[in-house]
Amino acid sequence: MGSPGLINRNNGHHHQQRLGITEPISLGGPTDYDVTKTRELEKFLQDAGLYESQEEAVSREEIVKNWVKVISRAKGLNEQLVQEANAKIFTFGSYRLGVHGPGADIDTLCVGPRHATREEDFFGELYRMLSRDA
Template sequence: LYCWGRAYGCYSQLPLASETDCLLTQKLMETLKPYGVLEEEEELQRRILILGKLNKLVKEWIREISESKNLPQSVIENVGGKIFTFGSYRLGVHTKGADIDALCVAPRHVDRSDFFTSFYDKLKSQEEVKVLRTVEEAFVPIDILFARLALQTIPEDLDLRDDSLLKNLDIRCIRSLNGCRVTDEILHLVPNIDNFRLSLRAIKLWAKQHNIYSNILGFLGGVSRAMLVARTCQLYPSAIAPTLVHKFFLVFSKWEWPNPVLLKQPEECNLNLPGCDPRVSVLFFPLQIHTVNNK
Protein backbone atom coordinates (compact mmCIF):
# COMPACT_ATOMS: atom_id res chain seq x y z
CA LEU A 1 0.00 0.00 0.00
CA TYR A 2 1.07 3.58 -0.59
CA CYS A 3 -0.47 7.01 -0.15
CA TRP A 4 -1.13 9.45 -2.95
CA GLY A 5 -0.40 12.84 -1.45
CA ARG A 6 -3.11 15.10 -2.87
CA ALA A 7 -6.05 12.98 -1.81
CA TYR A 8 -7.45 10.93 1.02
CA GLY A 9 -6.60 7.37 2.03
CA CYS A 10 -4.25 4.61 0.94
CA TYR A 11 -4.07 2.87 -2.39
CA SER A 12 -3.10 -0.59 -3.57
CA GLN A 13 -0.68 -0.48 -6.48
CA LEU A 14 -1.43 -2.52 -9.60
CA PRO A 15 1.02 -3.27 -12.45
CA LEU A 16 1.25 -0.78 -15.31
CA ALA A 17 -1.07 -1.36 -18.28
CA SER A 18 -0.06 -4.26 -20.51
CA GLU A 19 -0.95 -4.94 -24.14
CA THR A 20 -3.90 -6.99 -22.93
CA ASP A 21 -5.07 -4.05 -20.81
CA CYS A 22 -4.97 -1.78 -23.86
CA LEU A 23 -7.09 -4.28 -25.80
CA LEU A 24 -9.61 -4.43 -22.94
CA THR A 25 -9.81 -0.63 -22.88
CA GLN A 26 -10.47 -0.56 -26.62
CA LYS A 27 -13.12 -3.25 -26.21
CA LEU A 28 -14.85 -1.20 -23.51
CA MET A 29 -14.90 1.85 -25.80
CA GLU A 30 -16.34 -0.23 -28.64
CA THR A 31 -19.04 -1.52 -26.28
CA LEU A 32 -20.04 2.03 -25.33
CA LYS A 33 -20.18 3.45 -28.87
CA PRO A 34 -23.58 2.03 -29.96
CA TYR A 35 -25.24 3.74 -26.99
CA GLY A 36 -24.18 7.25 -28.06
CA VAL A 37 -21.95 7.63 -25.03
CA LEU A 38 -18.93 8.85 -27.00
CA GLU A 39 -19.26 12.11 -28.92
CA GLU A 40 -17.85 12.61 -32.42
CA GLU A 41 -14.97 15.08 -32.83
CA GLU A 42 -17.09 17.34 -35.07
CA GLU A 43 -19.77 17.75 -32.39
CA LEU A 44 -17.12 18.36 -29.73
CA GLN A 45 -15.54 21.14 -31.79
CA ARG A 46 -18.99 22.67 -32.29
CA ARG A 47 -19.46 22.82 -28.52
CA ILE A 48 -16.08 24.48 -28.11
CA LEU A 49 -17.01 27.06 -30.77
CA ILE A 50 -20.33 27.84 -29.08
CA LEU A 51 -18.67 28.25 -25.68
CA GLY A 52 -16.11 30.58 -27.24
CA LYS A 53 -18.89 32.76 -28.66
CA LEU A 54 -20.70 32.77 -25.31
CA ASN A 55 -17.50 33.74 -23.49
CA LYS A 56 -16.97 36.62 -25.92
CA LEU A 57 -20.56 37.82 -25.37
CA VAL A 58 -20.04 37.78 -21.60
CA LYS A 59 -16.91 39.92 -21.86
CA GLU A 60 -18.67 42.40 -24.17
CA TRP A 61 -21.67 42.60 -21.84
CA ILE A 62 -19.58 43.18 -18.71
CA ARG A 63 -17.62 45.88 -20.50
CA GLU A 64 -20.90 47.59 -21.49
CA ILE A 65 -22.17 47.39 -17.89
CA SER A 66 -18.87 48.83 -16.65
CA GLU A 67 -19.11 51.76 -19.07
CA SER A 68 -22.73 52.45 -18.09
CA LYS A 69 -21.65 52.66 -14.43
CA ASN A 70 -18.85 55.13 -15.26
CA LEU A 71 -15.96 52.99 -14.08
CA PRO A 72 -12.44 54.29 -14.81
CA GLN A 73 -11.17 53.41 -18.27
CA SER A 74 -8.22 51.55 -16.75
CA VAL A 75 -10.67 49.22 -14.97
CA ILE A 76 -12.89 48.78 -18.02
CA GLU A 77 -9.97 47.67 -20.19
CA ASN A 78 -9.12 44.83 -17.79
CA VAL A 79 -12.55 44.09 -16.30
CA GLY A 80 -12.70 40.57 -17.74
CA GLY A 81 -15.55 38.19 -17.05
CA LYS A 82 -15.59 34.54 -17.93
CA ILE A 83 -17.71 31.49 -18.71
CA PHE A 84 -16.89 28.35 -16.73
CA THR A 85 -18.40 24.93 -17.39
CA PHE A 86 -19.42 22.27 -14.90
CA GLY A 87 -21.35 19.03 -14.71
CA SER A 88 -20.92 16.21 -17.22
CA TYR A 89 -19.34 18.46 -19.87
CA ARG A 90 -16.65 19.74 -17.51
CA LEU A 91 -16.02 16.20 -16.26
CA GLY A 92 -15.64 15.10 -19.87
CA VAL A 93 -18.40 12.48 -19.74
CA HIS A 94 -21.27 14.21 -21.58
CA THR A 95 -23.23 12.24 -24.15
CA LYS A 96 -24.36 13.15 -27.66
CA GLY A 97 -26.83 16.03 -27.65
CA ALA A 98 -26.44 16.72 -23.92
CA ASP A 99 -26.80 20.27 -22.59
CA ILE A 100 -23.78 22.27 -21.47
CA ASP A 101 -23.99 23.55 -17.90
CA ALA A 102 -22.25 26.93 -17.78
CA LEU A 103 -21.52 29.59 -15.16
CA CYS A 104 -21.12 33.29 -15.93
CA VAL A 105 -18.67 34.89 -13.47
CA ALA A 106 -18.75 38.68 -13.20
CA PRO A 107 -16.99 41.31 -11.03
CA ARG A 108 -18.58 42.99 -8.04
CA HIS A 109 -20.12 45.98 -9.85
CA VAL A 110 -22.31 43.72 -12.01
CA ASP A 111 -25.60 43.02 -10.26
CA ARG A 112 -27.57 39.81 -10.42
CA SER A 113 -30.47 41.80 -11.85
CA ASP A 114 -28.21 42.89 -14.73
CA PHE A 115 -27.71 39.27 -15.69
CA PHE A 116 -31.45 38.61 -15.88
CA THR A 117 -32.19 41.81 -17.82
CA SER A 118 -29.45 43.26 -20.02
CA PHE A 119 -27.58 39.99 -20.57
CA TYR A 120 -30.88 38.28 -21.34
CA ASP A 121 -31.56 40.96 -23.97
CA LYS A 122 -28.07 40.54 -25.41
CA LEU A 123 -28.53 36.79 -25.74
CA LYS A 124 -32.00 37.23 -27.22
CA SER A 125 -30.59 39.44 -29.99
CA GLN A 126 -28.27 36.68 -31.21
CA GLU A 127 -29.44 34.84 -34.33
CA GLU A 128 -28.19 31.49 -33.05
CA VAL A 129 -30.33 31.66 -29.89
CA LYS A 130 -33.67 29.95 -30.56
CA VAL A 131 -35.12 29.38 -27.06
CA LEU A 132 -34.36 31.57 -24.02
CA ARG A 133 -36.01 31.61 -20.61
CA THR A 134 -34.95 33.25 -17.33
CA VAL A 135 -35.36 31.51 -13.97
CA GLU A 136 -34.02 34.05 -11.48
CA GLU A 137 -34.81 32.15 -8.28
CA ALA A 138 -33.91 28.68 -9.54
CA PHE A 139 -32.22 26.58 -6.85
CA VAL A 140 -31.16 23.74 -9.11
CA PRO A 141 -28.59 24.27 -11.88
CA ILE A 142 -29.91 25.64 -15.15
CA ASP A 143 -28.04 25.99 -18.44
CA ILE A 144 -26.37 29.32 -17.57
CA LEU A 145 -25.92 30.31 -13.93
CA PHE A 146 -24.59 33.62 -12.63
CA ALA A 147 -22.15 34.47 -9.85
CA ARG A 148 -20.83 37.88 -8.85
CA LEU A 149 -17.47 37.77 -7.07
CA ALA A 150 -16.13 40.42 -4.70
CA LEU A 151 -13.39 41.28 -7.20
CA GLN A 152 -12.87 44.40 -9.28
CA THR A 153 -11.80 42.36 -12.31
CA ILE A 154 -12.08 38.69 -13.34
CA PRO A 155 -8.69 37.30 -14.48
CA GLU A 156 -8.46 34.57 -17.13
CA ASP A 157 -6.56 32.25 -14.78
CA LEU A 158 -9.12 32.51 -11.95
CA ASP A 159 -9.27 29.31 -9.87
CA LEU A 160 -12.79 28.88 -8.50
CA ARG A 161 -11.56 26.28 -5.99
CA ASP A 162 -10.05 29.12 -3.92
CA ASP A 163 -12.19 29.29 -0.76
CA SER A 164 -11.34 32.97 -0.22
CA LEU A 165 -13.57 33.81 -3.20
CA LEU A 166 -16.60 32.80 -1.12
CA LYS A 167 -16.12 35.52 1.51
CA ASN A 168 -19.09 37.90 1.81
CA LEU A 169 -20.87 36.41 -1.20
CA ASP A 170 -24.62 36.18 -1.68
CA ILE A 171 -25.74 32.61 -0.92
CA ARG A 172 -27.23 32.36 -4.43
CA CYS A 173 -23.82 33.12 -5.93
CA ILE A 174 -22.21 30.52 -3.68
CA ARG A 175 -24.72 27.93 -4.88
CA SER A 176 -24.00 28.90 -8.48
CA LEU A 177 -20.26 28.47 -7.90
CA ASN A 178 -20.71 25.09 -6.25
CA GLY A 179 -21.09 23.06 -9.44
CA CYS A 180 -17.82 24.33 -10.91
CA ARG A 181 -15.96 23.99 -7.62
CA VAL A 182 -17.07 20.38 -7.11
CA THR A 183 -16.30 19.19 -10.64
CA ASP A 184 -12.90 20.92 -10.67
CA GLU A 185 -12.03 19.40 -7.30
CA ILE A 186 -12.96 15.89 -8.45
CA LEU A 187 -10.75 16.24 -11.53
CA HIS A 188 -7.96 17.56 -9.33
CA LEU A 189 -8.14 14.53 -7.02
CA VAL A 190 -8.13 11.63 -9.49
CA PRO A 191 -4.75 10.10 -10.46
CA ASN A 192 -5.59 9.57 -14.15
CA ILE A 193 -8.31 11.71 -15.73
CA ASP A 194 -8.69 9.62 -18.90
CA ASN A 195 -9.24 6.40 -16.95
CA PHE A 196 -11.66 8.20 -14.64
CA ARG A 197 -13.70 9.53 -17.55
CA LEU A 198 -14.01 6.24 -19.39
CA SER A 199 -14.92 4.42 -16.17
CA LEU A 200 -17.55 7.01 -15.29
CA ARG A 201 -19.07 6.79 -18.77
CA ALA A 202 -19.44 3.03 -18.31
CA ILE A 203 -21.00 3.38 -14.85
CA LYS A 204 -23.40 6.08 -16.12
CA LEU A 205 -24.52 3.81 -18.94
CA TRP A 206 -24.98 0.91 -16.52
CA ALA A 207 -27.14 3.08 -14.26
CA LYS A 208 -29.28 4.30 -17.17
CA GLN A 209 -29.76 0.80 -18.55
CA HIS A 210 -30.93 -0.38 -15.12
CA ASN A 211 -33.23 2.64 -14.63
CA ILE A 212 -31.43 3.80 -11.50
CA TYR A 213 -30.13 7.08 -12.91
CA SER A 214 -32.57 9.61 -11.44
CA ASN A 215 -31.64 11.39 -8.20
CA ILE A 216 -35.19 12.78 -8.13
CA LEU A 217 -36.38 9.22 -7.53
CA GLY A 218 -33.82 8.66 -4.79
CA PHE A 219 -30.99 7.14 -6.83
CA LEU A 220 -27.47 8.53 -7.07
CA GLY A 221 -27.10 11.82 -8.93
CA GLY A 222 -24.32 12.74 -11.32
CA VAL A 223 -21.99 14.24 -8.70
CA SER A 224 -22.47 11.36 -6.25
CA ARG A 225 -21.76 8.82 -8.95
CA ALA A 226 -18.67 10.75 -10.09
CA MET A 227 -17.37 10.83 -6.51
CA LEU A 228 -17.73 7.06 -6.14
CA VAL A 229 -15.85 6.45 -9.38
CA ALA A 230 -13.21 8.99 -8.34
CA ARG A 231 -12.72 7.17 -5.03
CA THR A 232 -12.27 3.90 -6.92
CA CYS A 233 -9.64 5.59 -9.10
CA GLN A 234 -7.83 6.76 -5.97
CA LEU A 235 -7.83 3.27 -4.52
CA TYR A 236 -6.40 1.78 -7.74
CA PRO A 237 -4.41 4.63 -9.35
CA SER A 238 -2.64 2.56 -12.02
CA ALA A 239 -5.71 0.49 -13.01
CA ILE A 240 -7.18 0.81 -16.48
CA ALA A 241 -10.85 1.67 -17.02
CA PRO A 242 -12.19 -1.91 -17.40
CA THR A 243 -10.48 -2.86 -14.14
CA LEU A 244 -11.84 0.24 -12.43
CA VAL A 245 -15.40 -0.64 -13.47
CA HIS A 246 -14.96 -4.07 -11.89
CA LYS A 247 -13.38 -2.61 -8.75
CA PHE A 248 -16.19 -0.04 -8.49
CA PHE A 249 -18.76 -2.76 -7.81
CA LEU A 250 -16.36 -4.69 -5.60
CA VAL A 251 -15.49 -1.69 -3.41
CA PHE A 252 -19.01 -0.39 -2.87
CA SER A 253 -20.68 -3.77 -2.47
CA LYS A 254 -18.44 -4.18 0.58
CA TRP A 255 -18.52 -0.57 1.79
CA GLU A 256 -19.42 -0.15 5.46
CA TRP A 257 -22.35 2.21 5.07
CA PRO A 258 -23.21 4.79 6.36
CA ASN A 259 -19.50 5.68 6.57
CA PRO A 260 -18.94 8.58 4.15
CA VAL A 261 -16.94 8.28 0.94
CA LEU A 262 -14.16 10.87 1.22
CA LEU A 263 -11.91 11.99 -1.62
CA LYS A 264 -9.76 14.03 0.77
CA GLN A 265 -9.68 15.05 4.41
CA PRO A 266 -12.47 17.55 5.21
CA GLU A 267 -11.17 21.09 5.66
CA GLU A 268 -12.41 23.93 7.83
CA CYS A 269 -12.86 27.10 5.77
CA ASN A 270 -14.28 29.21 8.65
CA LEU A 271 -16.69 31.08 6.39
CA ASN A 272 -19.86 30.25 8.37
CA LEU A 273 -21.52 28.73 5.33
CA PRO A 274 -24.38 26.22 5.45
CA GLY A 275 -23.15 22.72 4.76
CA CYS A 276 -23.25 19.07 5.64
CA ASP A 277 -20.43 17.24 7.39
CA PRO A 278 -20.92 13.50 6.66
CA ARG A 279 -18.81 12.61 9.70
CA VAL A 280 -21.38 14.04 12.11
CA SER A 281 -24.66 14.56 10.26
CA VAL A 282 -25.31 10.82 10.10
CA LEU A 283 -25.61 10.92 13.88
CA PHE A 284 -28.14 13.74 13.91
CA PHE A 285 -29.97 13.16 10.63
CA PRO A 286 -30.36 9.39 10.27
CA LEU A 287 -31.57 8.05 6.95
CA GLN A 288 -35.33 7.63 6.96
CA ILE A 289 -36.86 4.97 4.73
CA HIS A 290 -40.58 5.22 4.07
CA THR A 291 -42.50 2.29 2.64
CA VAL A 292 -45.94 2.26 1.06
CA ASN A 293 -48.44 -0.46 1.89
CA ASN A 294 -50.28 -1.24 -1.34
CA LYS A 295 -52.67 -3.73 0.22
Protein backbone atom coordinates in the same frame (compact mmCIF):
# COMPACT_ATOMS: atom_id res chain seq x y z
CA MET B 1 -13.25 8.53 12.48
CA GLY B 2 -11.84 9.90 9.20
CA SER B 3 -13.41 10.78 5.90
CA PRO B 4 -14.22 7.84 3.62
CA GLY B 5 -11.50 7.11 1.12
CA LEU B 6 -8.75 9.05 2.83
CA ILE B 7 -5.63 7.60 4.37
CA ASN B 8 -6.07 7.27 8.12
CA ARG B 9 -2.64 8.08 9.53
CA ASN B 10 -3.78 8.02 13.16
CA ASN B 11 -4.00 4.26 13.50
CA GLY B 12 -1.27 3.36 11.01
CA HIS B 13 -3.62 1.87 8.42
CA HIS B 14 -3.17 3.03 4.85
CA HIS B 15 -6.11 2.74 2.49
CA GLN B 16 -6.15 3.55 -1.20
CA GLN B 17 -7.74 6.95 -1.72
CA ARG B 18 -11.19 6.79 -3.27
CA LEU B 19 -13.91 9.31 -3.84
CA GLY B 20 -17.56 8.74 -3.03
CA ILE B 21 -19.12 6.48 -0.45
CA THR B 22 -19.28 3.14 -2.25
CA GLU B 23 -16.53 0.76 -3.23
CA PRO B 24 -15.51 0.82 -6.90
CA ILE B 25 -16.64 -2.08 -9.07
CA SER B 26 -13.04 -2.66 -10.10
CA LEU B 27 -9.64 -1.17 -9.39
CA GLY B 28 -8.24 -2.57 -12.65
CA GLY B 29 -7.38 -0.26 -15.50
CA PRO B 30 -8.87 -0.51 -18.99
CA THR B 31 -7.92 -3.39 -21.25
CA ASP B 32 -6.63 -2.83 -24.78
CA TYR B 33 -10.11 -3.79 -25.98
CA ASP B 34 -11.67 -1.14 -23.68
CA VAL B 35 -9.31 1.54 -25.04
CA THR B 36 -10.07 0.57 -28.65
CA LYS B 37 -13.83 0.61 -28.09
CA THR B 38 -13.63 3.95 -26.26
CA ARG B 39 -11.77 5.51 -29.21
CA GLU B 40 -14.35 4.09 -31.64
CA LEU B 41 -17.20 5.51 -29.55
CA GLU B 42 -15.54 8.93 -29.27
CA LYS B 43 -15.00 9.02 -33.05
CA PHE B 44 -18.64 8.11 -33.66
CA LEU B 45 -19.85 10.82 -31.27
CA GLN B 46 -17.50 13.38 -32.85
CA ASP B 47 -18.66 12.46 -36.37
CA ALA B 48 -22.30 12.71 -35.23
CA GLY B 49 -21.68 16.28 -34.05
CA LEU B 50 -22.32 15.50 -30.40
CA TYR B 51 -19.27 17.33 -29.06
CA GLU B 52 -19.15 21.08 -28.70
CA SER B 53 -16.80 22.67 -31.21
CA GLN B 54 -13.88 24.86 -30.18
CA GLU B 55 -15.65 27.76 -31.92
CA GLU B 56 -18.71 27.31 -29.68
CA ALA B 57 -16.55 27.30 -26.55
CA VAL B 58 -14.71 30.45 -27.66
CA SER B 59 -18.02 32.12 -28.54
CA ARG B 60 -19.31 31.48 -25.02
CA GLU B 61 -16.26 33.20 -23.51
CA GLU B 62 -16.55 36.14 -25.92
CA ILE B 63 -20.19 36.67 -25.00
CA VAL B 64 -19.28 36.97 -21.32
CA LYS B 65 -16.39 39.36 -22.04
CA ASN B 66 -18.67 41.52 -24.19
CA TRP B 67 -21.37 41.46 -21.49
CA VAL B 68 -18.94 42.76 -18.86
CA LYS B 69 -17.89 45.62 -21.12
CA VAL B 70 -21.52 46.53 -21.95
CA ILE B 71 -22.56 46.72 -18.29
CA SER B 72 -19.35 48.53 -17.32
CA ARG B 73 -20.00 51.25 -19.89
CA ALA B 74 -23.66 51.46 -18.84
CA LYS B 75 -22.56 52.09 -15.26
CA GLY B 76 -20.38 55.01 -16.39
CA LEU B 77 -16.93 53.49 -15.90
CA ASN B 78 -14.12 55.13 -17.86
CA GLU B 79 -12.76 53.26 -20.88
CA GLN B 80 -9.64 52.03 -19.06
CA LEU B 81 -11.77 50.41 -16.36
CA VAL B 82 -14.12 49.01 -19.02
CA GLN B 83 -11.17 47.31 -20.73
CA GLU B 84 -9.82 45.98 -17.42
CA ALA B 85 -13.19 44.64 -16.24
CA ASN B 86 -13.49 40.91 -16.57
CA ALA B 87 -15.56 37.92 -15.58
CA LYS B 88 -14.69 34.27 -15.17
CA ILE B 89 -16.89 31.27 -15.85
CA PHE B 90 -16.39 28.20 -13.68
CA THR B 91 -18.06 25.07 -15.00
CA PHE B 92 -19.05 21.84 -13.32
CA GLY B 93 -21.33 18.88 -13.97
CA SER B 94 -21.50 17.27 -17.41
CA TYR B 95 -19.92 20.29 -19.10
CA ARG B 96 -16.87 20.19 -16.83
CA LEU B 97 -16.56 16.45 -17.37
CA GLY B 98 -16.68 16.95 -21.14
CA VAL B 99 -19.75 14.76 -21.58
CA HIS B 100 -22.21 17.42 -22.73
CA GLY B 101 -23.59 17.90 -26.19
CA PRO B 102 -24.27 20.97 -28.31
CA GLY B 103 -27.22 22.91 -26.97
CA ALA B 104 -27.09 21.19 -23.58
CA ASP B 105 -27.46 23.21 -20.41
CA ILE B 106 -24.24 24.20 -18.71
CA ASP B 107 -23.85 24.20 -14.95
CA THR B 108 -21.80 27.32 -14.29
CA LEU B 109 -20.72 29.83 -11.73
CA CYS B 110 -20.07 33.24 -13.26
CA VAL B 111 -17.87 35.53 -11.18
CA GLY B 112 -18.06 39.10 -12.43
CA PRO B 113 -16.84 42.50 -11.37
CA ARG B 114 -18.20 44.09 -8.20
CA HIS B 115 -20.31 46.54 -10.15
CA ALA B 116 -22.26 43.74 -11.88
CA THR B 117 -25.54 42.86 -10.20
CA ARG B 118 -27.19 39.48 -10.28
CA GLU B 119 -30.75 40.58 -11.05
CA GLU B 120 -30.28 43.55 -13.37
CA ASP B 121 -27.03 42.67 -15.12
CA PHE B 122 -26.79 38.88 -15.10
CA PHE B 123 -30.45 37.85 -15.32
CA GLY B 124 -31.38 41.04 -17.18
CA GLU B 125 -28.75 42.29 -19.61
CA LEU B 126 -26.93 38.99 -20.18
CA TYR B 127 -30.25 37.25 -20.77
CA ARG B 128 -31.21 39.91 -23.34
CA MET B 129 -27.85 39.57 -25.08
CA LEU B 130 -28.16 35.79 -25.27
CA SER B 131 -31.75 36.05 -26.52
CA ARG B 132 -30.67 38.34 -29.37
CA ASP B 133 -27.90 35.93 -30.39
CA ALA B 134 -30.13 32.85 -30.28
